[in-house]
Amino acid sequence: MKKVAPRILQGFMELEPREQLIFNNMLDTIRQTYQSFGFLPMDTATMEYSEVLFAKAGEEIGKQIYRFSKGDNDICLRYDQTVSLARFVASHANTLTFPFKRFQIGKVFRGERPQKGRFREFYQCDIDIVGNGELDLIYDAEVPAALYAALQKLDFGGFVINFSNRKLLSGLLESLGIQEKIKDVLRTVDKLDKIGAENVAKLLDDCNLTPQQTKQVLQFVQTSGTWQEVIAKLKSMGIENQTFQTGVLELEFVLENLVRFGVPEENFCINLSIVRGLDYYTGTVYETTISGKREIGSIAGGGRYEHLADAFSDKFLPASGMALGLTRLFDVLKSENLLSAKFDHTTTQTLVIPMNKQRQAYAISVANALRSHGVPTEVFFEDTKFKNKMSYANKSNIPYAIILGEDEEKNGTVALKNLKQFSQTTCTITQAVNQIIKND
């Protein structure tokens, strides 16, 4: 028979079971954290009508979309979970209870050129809160507070959530009389952390800013200090522009409340160069960097966007939300050796090993007893050398082995091995169950 090479497409992460367990444990932790803030689950379709997707997606995303026809349908794979949220909220606005708080954890697809740290299929872990007509500003603090809680529980070390408010830069540019260049300037300023001040200055010149304007913009986005210091500096800049003033008050309110939610000051700061998706965010914006690894870029971010469902509905449905890209974060933590040991544990607690085929029936009854007490149990039924059976337990990182020979079956006992402590006892099934549960 002609063989086909078992190849996998480039840019897709596929893990072996032990790593997958770590990944899943992290995913469960994120989900539980989101639920602890009252977010409810959604799980929208993986595909959308292209018409629906492009009604919200910008031009830039176009090339990355997986788009195809099936029958009469022009279809796209989702590139984020926000389009589906907008579609869902627009079509159910009359029956949903607002504010609508939902989380969604699922795969999204982007046909980017594969490169280190970029995946074509990756998990996004989203939370969003949607209001009907209005949405209190304090939710702009609650969402990153939930992000902080999730990242803290992922237990990989230090991280910083970098905050800004889109109204600050917009207001500044208005006050400088260069609002018609706003998109170019924002796109340029957003690169500060990546390419440095000198290169941003050159690009700002290319936007036809005067040297004086370039200097002012650069100085502004590099404003540094504790968040209170930056707020004080913003207030004392003497920029009278109304948009700017609103931005300062919003940012101050959001960060005051972030502190109330229990986010420590070492885990957030103001970074006025943060811009994010151009046509999307309208106020609060934030991105998260791993301490000492800024070059990796943002691992999670979000903000306020007032026009979620404008493409689909006449209703005003303002929202505040964020996304955490777990596939990329996992990949970074793995390659930097930062994955927390607390997620690296097998689910299987006991390997039951019948010495030979005659002991299979006894092995089943012992496994039944363990499972009925909630102990995840595997039976090694394959008839092979004892050495291979023990090696399976060790390779699979299973903490207990129960060995069943003729004597054990005759006496209704088991030989219980604690594989972490290299100890062994012969005892009844009940005693074995109790010992495994106790040490769990």
Add this chain to the structure above:
Amino acid sequence: MKKVAPRILQGFMELEPREQLIFNNMLDTIRQTYQSFGFLPMDTATMEYSEVLFAKAGEEIGKQIYRFSKGDNDICLRYDQTVSLARFVASHANTLTFPFKRFQIGKVFRGERPQKGRFREFYQCDIDIVGNGELDLIYDAEVPAALYAALQKLDFGGFVINFSNRKLLSGLLESLGIQEKIKDVLRTVDKLDKIGAENVAKLLDDCNLTPQQTKQVLQFVQTSGTWQEVIAKLKSMGIENQTFQTGVLELEFVLENLVRFGVPEENFCINLSIVRGLDYYTGTVYETTISGKREIGSIAGGGRYEHLADAFSDKFLPASGMALGLTRLFDVLKSENLLSAKFDHTTTQTLVIPMNKQRQAYAISVANALRSHGVPTEVFFEDTKFKNKMSYANKSNIPYAIILGEDEEKNGTVALKNLKQFSQTTCTITQAVNQIIKND
């Protein structure tokens, strides 16, 4: 702004949050059950090279595949999770620990004509055990035992796992001298539960069977009785064919062990008309029907397939596995009103309601205290009528509300409402936490 209709593609299930919670609780139950049998998680890519997918997929599935090009790649969305398993095992055979037991719960895609109970995107919950060179027959009992355990915990009422062994019908047809018609006959016989004996007889005539052969085949697949009775009848049929004899012994061994695994006799039977995927299964086969709802067809099935990775590898990698289609099962249970109430509970335990904006900060500190004790808590920050806030708690099915006015904040207390018992007390934050935890 021109609006686009927020349409969803036909044949895709999308649930509101409360239903999604039920669905997710069922999914978690299945996952925990699989893990209790020692299966480890996998999560393969949603897309495959078409060359890889079609190396395993039969012709019949071709029309249903979502296939497209992106750049130079000819790509398919996965239509099951077995192709990926075969690809993965073939390419990692030298490093994996065998027997390789994995579960995978994920979405698969089939572009079928949408009709009631058929979805184009649905969750499959798979378990498979792969051996290297050999795989003990007892795993053919363990896999459906895990299926039984999962369905039992889904708590929707009676179900029956219908067993057969492919060697029985093959052996019978060989003994009748009609092995060259085997595929047509198997395809026809498989329809017995759907179209009835009379129609099957007509179709068998079309296969050019003699009236006598048709009668023998029909009589055979309608053999009824308890599983022990059917085994006894099979043994006394006097069919000397070797394949047939092996099939009888395999089926008997599998069902004997199924009983040892604790599967009650009311939950399984022998049904000799069960065939399943023609080019795939080689021995044990089974399908599951809901008691009193046979017309719905099979909700889960599987069996033994000896040639998992033949398309990709020279290694002999026999496997035993099964798939449970949760999207379809959920849809059936929902429309038949059989969804278990035990899965219908919100995750949010408490809604904290500040009476007005001045109480937002106090509300945050109360919510922090509840969350730090593991109580999932939502704060209703939106400034609206008190009636609307209480209505939100009730609509969302949240069991407790904590109301915070000026007096409560001054005294460091809370007004705790038990919304199920319609009772209210004023107490400290700690007392409220304790009461909520106690009743949880």
